[in-house]
Amino acid sequence: MDELHLKKEKLYDYLKSLGSLAVAFSGGVDSSFLLKCAHDVLSDNVIAITARSSTFPKRELNEAIEFAKEYGIRQIIIDSDELDIKGFRENPVDRCYYCKSELFAKIKKVAEENNIKYIAEGSNMDDLGDYRPGLKAARECGAISPLRTAGLTKNDIRALSKEMGLKTWDKPSFACLASRIPYGQTITKEKLLLIDKAEQFLIDLGFKQIRVRHHGEIARIELLPEDMIKIFQDGLREKIHDYFKSLGFTYITLDLNGYKTGSMNATLDKKIIDNAKIK
Incomplete structure (x- = not known):
């Protein structure tokens, strides 16, 4: 087995060990791949949680909804208006920290209400060393990073997504x-x-x-x-x-x-x- 598929196997083994998982799902390349892999091994013990907000274009929300429906994955849409978060509107350099703190607190609450043990976000190995204050917030809320645990890069994720027939494999990168x-x-x-x-x-x-x-x-x-x-x-x-x-x-x-x-x-x-x- 080549290195790429060893990483995928490692991801599947890790996801299976979790038992149940709520994925912070934006519909992007990374979270789509993570959600599909999690659903492959955990089936109905996986839920996708997607935030609807003024910083998230309607086209992105619609694509996320379409993806979850295509694979029969349960999805919960939550409302998250970042402009109501204290400190966000002023746009400080750690703006993403305020946003993700609020978002992952909501995701954690939804997961607990649905008896889901873990919450996960979709960062990959290419995010290491980057300026990502939002990931710090996610980590503080207890979110895990399965793609990084498996050592997957963005190119790995695109290649495996294409192999799996996911239409998101060549989707452009997006940020709020x-x-x-x-x-x-x-x-x-x-x-x-x-x-x-x-x-x-x-x-x-x-x-x-x-x-x-x-x-x-x-x-x-x-x-x-x-x-x-x-x-x-x-x-x-x-x-x-x-x-x-x-x-x-x-x-x-x-x-x-x-x-x-x-x-x-x-x-x-x-x-x-x-x-x-x-x-």
């Missing part, structure tokens, strides 16, 4: 809409809605891995480098410019560095990042 707003700038429902509309417009035009960063009157578009040339074809530049202007942006820019996860962290002091890295 609040991550598009620079630290220290107030998060509002209006900004989140504007960002969601702008990103949905780009998705509808055929772009997949995208971010629209909100810098006040400036929209900074991040695309994969190989997709940048598309903006200058078939009149897309003009369409994007006009639509973004209609949303209220004064200036619409294309980031020449391209898409980069966590690009807002470039403004953080190295000491802050080091102190919050996942060990």
Whole structure:
């Protein structure tokens, strides 16, 4: 057996040992893979818990619901309005900590109400050493990380997901809409809605891995480098410019560095990042 499938076997053995599990399920590549594997070995002793909130686009919620239905997995939708969480709206550098603390406390409560012993989140080995204050909160709430326990990387998860026939295997990475707003700038429902509309417009035009960063009157578009040339074809530049202007942006820019996860962290002091890295 090759290394990749040894990791999968290790994951299955670990999940089986848990007996029952509630998965924090966003519908992304990692949590979808984790949920399907958990359901493979634990069957009805697994539930998916998905949060509905203003930072989570409707398209992502719908895809998560569709995935759970496709595989007959019980799913519980909970409401989690981050803007009501004290400290979140002000958008501090540890914003995700406040959000995930509240979210995983709710997930833990739902799990207990359904006699589920463990709660899990879907971080993988590539998340080690990254700036992820939300994972610290998850850990404090008792959440386990089965994908990291099995030593799985993002590429491993995509490869195994493809092999298993999961349609999420090549799904673009996603982070909550609040991550598009620079630290220290107030998060509002209006900004989140504007960002969601702008990103949905780009998705509808055929772009997949995208971010629209909100810098006040400036929209900074991040695309994969190989997709940048598309903006200058078939009149897309003009369409994007006009639509973004209609949303209220004064200036619409294309980031020449391209898409980069966590690009807002470039403004953080190295000491802050080091102190919050996942060990």
